[in-house]
Amino acid sequence: MSLLNYFKTTKPNSAKLAKERLQILVAHERSSRNQPSYLPALQQELLQVIQKYIQIDQDAISVHFDSDDEQETLELNIVLPEPPQS
Amino acid sequence: MSLLNYFKTTKPNSAKLAKERLQILVAHERSSRNQPSYLPALQQELLQVIQKYIQIDQDAISVHFDSDDEQETLELNIVLPEPPQS
Numbered sequence: 138m139s140l141l142n143y144f145k146t147t148k149p150n151s152a153k154l155a156k157e158r159l160q161i162l163v164a165h166e167r168s169s170r171n172q173p174s175y176l177p178a179l180q181q182e183l184l185q186v187i188q189k190y191i192q193i194d195q196d197a198i199s200v201h202f203d204s205d206d207e208q209e210t211l212e213l214n215i216v217l218p219e220p221p222q223s
Numbered sequence: 224m225s226l227l228n229y230f231k232t233t234k235p236n237s238a239k240l241a242k243e244r245l246q247i248l249v250a251h252e253r254s255s256r257n258q259p260s261y262l263p264a265l266q267q268e269l270l271q272v273i274q275k276y277i278q279i280d281q282d283a284i285s286v287h288f289d290s291d292d293e294q295e296t297l298e299l300n301i302v303l304p305e306p307p308q309s
Contacts (some may be wrong), residue, residue: 158249158252158253159249159250160252162246165243166244175277186268190265
């Protein structure tokens with residue numbers, strides 16, 4: 138199963154919820170632990186880039202960071218403001 | 224299953240491969256299609272941000288973009304250069 142399919146099969150019924158969401162995942166597979174992690178810094182820059190395109194309420198961002206011997210993952214979940222009704 | 228678990232269960236044996244990989248996924252759930260997509264522009268900016276931290280060979284980047292009525296997804300897979308052996 139590709140990751141794109143994963144998103145498709147697990148998304149909630151967004152039409153019913155009428156909420157827009159943006160989800161960003163970063164996974165870094167490492168061959169060794171002897172490297173500094175740049176994911177926390179990257180997280181800040183990613184949010185800055187996204188805020189160029191859409192207005193984000195800081196309260197609407199949830200961040201999960203996980204790390205083990207082989208992989209670091211960063212997950213950002215953002216509930217977007219309601220778009221203007223046309 | 225959370226997305227973090229998905230990464231954990233599907234990753235290849237990176238220690239055996241001795242390859243570093245960075246994977247970035249962006250999923251945008253939309254409540255309507257009447258909006259311009261900013262994911263292609265976002266993709267370029269994401270790569271620029273990442274290149275501040277790591278050197279990326281353009282040939283090592285694969286990009287997949289998918290869109291349907293309710294969701295757009297952007298997937299970037301990057302094979303990182305071998306880290307210097309210590």
